[in-house]
Amino acid sequence: MAAPEPAPARQRRLLSAILEPYLYISPALIIIGLVMFVPLIVGLSYAYREIQLLNPFSGGFVGLANFAQLYGDTRFWRALSNTAWWTFASVSLQFFFGLGLALLLNKSFPGKRLIQAVVFLPWAVPTFLSGLTWAWLFNPVVGPLPHWMSAIGLMDEPVNILSIPSVALWGPIIANVWWGIPFFAITLLAALQSIPNELHEAAAIDGATTWQRFVKVTLPFLAPMIAITVLLRTIWISNFADLIVVMTGGGPADSTQIVASYIFTQAYRRLDFGYASAVATALLALLLLYAVIVLRMRRSLLRAM
Amino acid sequence: MxxxxxxxxxxxxxxxxxxxxxxxxxxxxxxxxxxxxxxxxxxxxxWENYRFVLLQSDFPAFFKNSVIVSLGTAAIVTVLAAATGYAFSRFQFTGKTLVMFVLLLTQMFPLVMLIAPIFRLMVPLGLTDNLTGLIVVYVAFNTPFAAFLMQSFFDGIPRELEEAAMIDGCTRLTALRRVILPLTLPGMGATLGFVFTAAWSELLFALMLINSTDAMTFPVGLLTFVSKFSVDFGQMMAAGVLALVPACLFFAFIQRYLIQGLTAGAVKG
Incomplete structure (x- = not known):
């Protein structure tokens, strides 16, 4: 039983102890590497080549020509400013209504389980279907929204806002808010439930009003969770092209095109992979810049505290 | 009140x-x-619209394709993610922080930028225009998030349980099979549900990779139908309601795990 192990056997055991975790993670790492990282590198290299599937003679290196084209492409700059507005409006509305819902659900009342299941339901609706459903709601032939909007004087006659360039982006934004409220509500509800009850009770004993308790107890407690959720969500939504592709395809006249849907259009409709990859490279650079700024801000905030 | x-x-x-x-x-x-x-x-x-969609259109085939792709993806991802999550939860190893950081990174970069290269790399492999290719792509996209989700489930199971089993003479694998796996079955069910819903909803890669009607998933089929017959509103919406059914079933199934799922993959939609 207590006989000393021969050295080679111990070495083998040590080796297998080091390798064992890699045994478990390597299948996942291999497929992620092959399907995500290899195409990522290859895609970045496309940005310096002319690759149009419809043109069999393309494929050569063109240096920075795609980026020069990008710099002069008004459609790209339009898409960039649309992305900013799309992201800002979607995230802030989702957050605002999600926080409201989380506060409403953060107490017990009869029928809570059923109501909770119903208000979270939009999150389960596949995104393409959310897009289609809202596109139909905005359609004057089958949808009620144009008729209601004209009845209350928002528009002169029932028309589809998705076909009016100046307001079309609101269509996908509203669909996105509808679909995304549950996400914020669920994450914020989890955070709310982690606030110790004693804090609220102590504040109430000290005579704090509901509003004071919200501002002085709830919000500071939620702040880190809010910050991380909003930051990550911002990145996710700025890349979220499904609703736009389904509802407007970027139109009319590019008024709803965001950078992500522009990349998709270039690759899918025009089969111009070189240019699509140049736009993708620019998007990636912008997101990295955003991440660096956010990390810097976080560090200086932490130092201030 | x-x-x-x-x-x-x-x-x-x-x-x-x-x-x-x-x-x-x-x-x-x-x-x-x-x-x-x-x-x-x-x-x-x-019920005429439903009759048409179910009996006279391609939608049953789209539905079947979507079920195959979503179930296939969910099953493979759950196995890969369980293994990865187990390693994250139970081992300290060199490179762990790096691996976790890389997996987190995959959740943040714009997947849409992979559409062109994945298409071009998959054509010579014969992985475009068929369901296998879609499953391969979806497995890779969903594994990182599912791995973090599974890790959170494993973290909830006390280490002492398997340590006790190992002291009693079980190998790690036996302890895993007899003690840990039964306890984590609900977690694996939840992961299955999350991944199924994600694969069921995916549109952009399916649009790019699938061309022929035979291999279309439900989202692609519905969108094609909409652009072709955009006046048959009743039929389109009947198809829409049918696409909603499996998603809602799985949603009911994973409701209990929503919070865990959303915080594990905080960036995931």
Whole structure:
């Protein structure tokens, strides 16, 4: 039983102890590497080549020509400013209504389980279907929204806002808010439930009003969770092209095109992979810049505290 | 209290109204759509749209393709993610922080930028225009998030349980199979549900990779149908309602795990 192990056997055991975790993670790492990282590198290299599937003679290196084209492409700059507005409006509305819902659900009342299941339901609706459903709601032939909007004087006659360039982006934004409220509500509800009850009770004993308790107890407690959720969500939504592709395809006249849907259009409709990859490279650079700024801000905030 | 219920009622109304309208148009006869205008419920209802979608269209085939892709993806991802999550939860190893950081990174970069290279790399491999290719792509996209989710489930199981089993003479694998796996079955079910829903909803890569009607998934088929027959509103919405059914079933199934799922993959939609 207590006989000393021969050295080679111990070495083998040590080796297998080091390798064992890699045994478990390597299948996942291999497929992620092959399907995500290899195409990522290859895609970045496309940005310096002319690759149009419809043109069999393309494929050569063109240096920075795609980026020069990008710099002069008004459609790209339009898409960039649309992305900013799309992201800002979607995230802030989702957050605002999600926080409201989380506060409403953060107490017990009869029928809570059923109501909770119903208000979270939009999150389960596949995104393409959310897009289609809202596109139909905005359609004057089958949808009620144009008729209601004209009845209350928002528009002169029932028309589809998705076909009016100046307001079309609101269509996908509203669909996105509808679909995304549950996400914020669920994450914020989890955070709310982690606030110790004693804090609220102590504040109430000290005579704090509901509003004071919200501002002085709830919000500071939620702040880190809010910050991380909003930051990550911002990145996710700025890349979220499904609703736009389904509802407007970027139109009319590019008024709803965001950078992500522009990349998709270039690759899918025009089969111009070189240019699509140049736009993708620019998007990636912008997101990295955003991440660096956010990390810097976080560090200086932490130092201030 | 009244204000509380009133505010909740507004949320319920906002959440349900679009789905109610989808259902309503799907049972409205096409002729009434144009004559009755906007009403809350049609004077006559019909199952004709559903009959058409189920019996005379390609939708049953799309449905079958989507089920194959989503179930295949969910099954493979759950196995890969369980292994990865177990390693994250139970081992300290060199490179662990790096591996976790890389997996987190995959959740943040824009997947849309992979559309062109994945398509071009997959053509020579024969992985475009068939369901296998889609499953391969979806497995890779969903594994990182699912791995973090599984890790959170493993973290919830006390280490002492398997340590006790190992002291009693079990190998790590036996302890895993006899002690840990039974306890984590609900977690694996939840992961299965999350991944199924994600794969069921995916549109952009399916649009790019699938061309022929035989291999179309439900989202691609529905979108193609919409752009081809954009006047048959009743039929489109009947198809929409049918696409909703599996997603809602799985949603009911994973409701208990929503918070865990959303915080594990905080960036995941």
């Amino acid at each position: 009244v204000g509380h219920y009133g505010a909740l009622a507004l949320y319920v109304l906002f959440a349900l109204f679009p789905l109610y309208w989808l259902l309503k148009i799907s049972v409205t006869p096409n002729s009434l759509l144009y004559t009755e205008g906007i009403t809350m419920w049609p004077s006559v209802t019909t």
